Amino acid sequence: MAPRLRDMLLAGVMLAVSGGGALADIPNRLLKVGVLTDMSGPFASQAGQGSFVAAQMAAEDFAKEAGDLKVEIVAADHQNKPDVGSAIVRRWIDQENVNTVVDLPNSGVALAISALLDDRNIPTMASGTATSDMTGKFCKKTTVQWAHDTWALGNGMGKAVTKAGGKKWFFIAYDYALGQALERDTSEAVKKAGGTVVGSVKHPLGTTDFSSYILQAQSSGADVIALGGTGVDAINAIKQMGEFGVIQKGMQLAALFIQISDVQAIGLDQAKGLIVTESFYWDLNDRTREWSRRFSARMNGKMPTVNHASTYSATLAYLRAAKAADSVQGDKIVAQMQKMTFDDPTYGKVTVRPDGRAVHEMFVFKVKDPSQSKSKDDVYDLLETIPAEEAFRPIKDGGCPLIK
Incomplete structure (x- = not known):
């Protein structure tokens, strides 16, 4: 354009x-x-x-x-x-x-x-x-x-994955406001659930080569790679993690901010099993x-x-x-x-x-295996519904100057 x-x-x-x-x-x-x-x-x-x-x-x-x-x-x-x-x-x-x-x-x-x-x-x-x-x-x-918001996304993901056994986390995140907030808010949820953060690395918006970041994550001793990006960057990162065999080698991938368009671009063959937190799904x-x-x-x-x-x-x-x-x-x-x-x-x-x-x-979903999907838009299984009163950061904890 x-x-x-x-x-x-x-x-x-x-x-x-x-x-x-x-x-x-x-x-x-x-x-x-x-x-x-x-x-x-x-x-x-x-x-x-x-x-x-x-x-x-x-x-x-x-x-x-x-x-x-x-x-x-x-x-x-x-x-x-x-x-x-x-x-x-x-x-x-x-x-x-x-x-x-x-x-x-x-x-x-x-x-x-x-x-x-x-x-x-x-x-x-x-x-x-x-x-x-x-x-x-x-x-x-x-x-x-x-x-x-990043608290709602990180809270749902951090709790679910840590309680399922993903105790040691490594973050690959945007080097601007979104990535910083995703890492901060997810780290808080992980620690509250009994996990630890063993390392992190930042990347600029529009990154196409994630190889050095993936190698750092693999050598960190982490159980979970947390991806603090979205859109085209997240698509590129997840595809390259497939090439590096991240999941095949036993690591879990937590995509903190993935939407249905990203999953479709990645393809269910590579995205299957991903845990995602969303506030809406068409089905x-x-x-x-x-x-x-x-x-x-x-x-x-x-x-x-x-x-x-x-x-x-x-x-x-x-x-x-x-x-x-x-x-x-x-x-x-x-x-x-x-x-x-x-x-x-x-x-x-x-x-x-x-x-x-x-x-x-809010909702926690798991990306379907291709054999389970009935159409190109049939991508999620619902794992958990988070009630409205639990889905977002308590108002007293946000630091909003409007709240006395």
Whole structure:
């Protein structure tokens, strides 16, 4: 994709339903949602165009209850660069009257946007952001984090694998906010479960050769290699671990942040047996299956990832809360969200805590053996459902300055 195109708005979708009274505190009775995502980089399959489509679906579903409130969805590519993302968002706010930003895969970009929007009293719906610092030390009164976070991912994985016998861990993780948070939060869970961390190594985003990192892990004496990356980097790392015979030599691989698109790219032959923690899977129940088929019909047969489902869920919740608050002001909308219980076909029941953490169930899955899979999208067996009240870091432990 040419640089000029990566920065441009992809499209706009306008939806309206006649009838109902004017929303006096929402200018022109219009809510404009900006999907800031990765259209061309390592997270494009997890998020990208699918997140834009998911936000469109949320706007369409909201139209049934919108009265005469209109919704417009726009999107742009942040290129995984905080400065590029910030420039896009400033333009959106100053010139195009965007009222909220959703998705935000890439924790470094998301933290920058959250701070920028908080200064303008505009809500950030961090539906694709993983660092737990988003609702910890960097929490904001106008920011809500929707799907997973590194504490939830690490807690589920660290407990499950350590209790199953994986006592000594070695981390291969991103050398930026996401990888640092994944390693920190998973290490805490491992130690609480009786395990130890014997070493770690960091790598930059976009690494293609993991051989030196894998050799360090193999020589560390670890039982478990914990992979603190995702997207294309995780796919490359796991494929190369297969070439090195990591699993055949008795080591266990804990993929801390893997989504269905990554598993499909790796292939079940190499991914089989992986333990993963996710907040959504298309085949969980009748509601997720029905919504996912609607999504798939618009995405050339592709089933949704966690990012896609969470962008839908967060966008729909934002629209409902903005309508209920009769406002576009971020503090009012987030305060309204904290009073509501949301329910939609992707995440079911969701509540929002005072630190901005959206609370819902999480799930631990095992990747199927190819002989067990009935289709290309049939990749997981459910091992455990983590209740909403246990799935996320206790609010008192996060260090959020909003919590007294």
